[in-house]
Amino acid sequence: MSTHFFEDYQVGAEVRFGPIMVDPEEMVAFARQWDPQPFHIDPQAASQSIYGGIIASGWFTCVLAMRELVANYLSPESSLGSPGLDDLQWRAPVRAGDRLWLACTVVEARPSQTRADRGIVKTRIEMSQEGAPPALSMVATNFVLRRHHAR
Numbered sequence: 001m002s003t004h005f006f007e008d009y010q011v012g013a014e015v016r017f018g019p020i021m022v023d024p025e026e027m028v029a030f031a032r033q034w035d036p037q038p039f040h041i042d043p044q045a046a047s048q049s050i051y052g053g054i055i056a057s058g059w060f061t062c063v064l065a066m067r068e069l070v071a072n073y074l075s076p077e078s079s080l081g082s083p084g085l086d087d088l089q090w091r092a093p094v095r096a097g098d099r100l101w102l103a104c105t106v107v108e109a110r111p112s113q114t115r116a117d118r119g120i121v122k123t124r125i126e127m128s129q130e131g132a133p134p135a136l137s138m139v140a141t142n143f144v145l146r147r148h149h150a151r
Contacts, residue, residue: 003075005147006119009109017072017102020064020127022056024096030060051093058090061136065127068102069140073123080118080143092128092135100135102127107139117149 031040035057038045046054094100108122121142126134 003077004073004144005075005078006109006111006121006144007147009106009119009121009123009144011106011109014103014105015073016104017068019099019101019130020068022064022094022096022098022100027056027060027096028054030063031057035059053095055093055095058136061090061094061127062088062138064100065102065125065136065138069104069125073104074142074144078145080145082140082142084141086122086139086141088138090136092133094135098129100127100129111146112143116146118143118145120144 028041031037037057039049039051039055040046040057041054043054046052103126105124106121107124108120110120112118112120121144123140123142125136125138125140127136128134
């Protein structure tokens with residue numbers, strides 16, 4: 001991955017990454033540890049649920065998105081962290097074996113008013129199967145180092 005500094009995130013720019021494979025063992029292991037609801041971990045109970053089978057925890061879907069963002073969208077040389085997310089929505093179930101794509105669109109990029117070394121980038125993030133509506137949608141805010149302040 002090439003290094004991206006604040007100046008490289010232009011409003012309206014779109015990038016797409018994937019496919020991201022949903023591994024069944026990883027999905028259930030995550031749920032057992034962090035979100036042990038029956039429709040995430042118990043095939044029998046999940047088959048009787050409104051989902052008709054096991055689905056991924058929404059938090060697991062976020063973890064898949066984050067892994068992809070770190071690998072392809074945020075640069076270790078310039079990423080300064082995040083104060084949070086807005087408008088997090090789990091719109092459709094994610095299941096074992098799904099092939100997901102992550103789409104990122106820069107919706108805001110502005111220099112920090114209090115720190116000259118950084119800018120603030122807001123990105124609409126959507127994760128979906130090919131040709132399907134988003135299963136995950138959120139807006140992430142990131143602090144990103146400006147190029148002329150590179151470490």
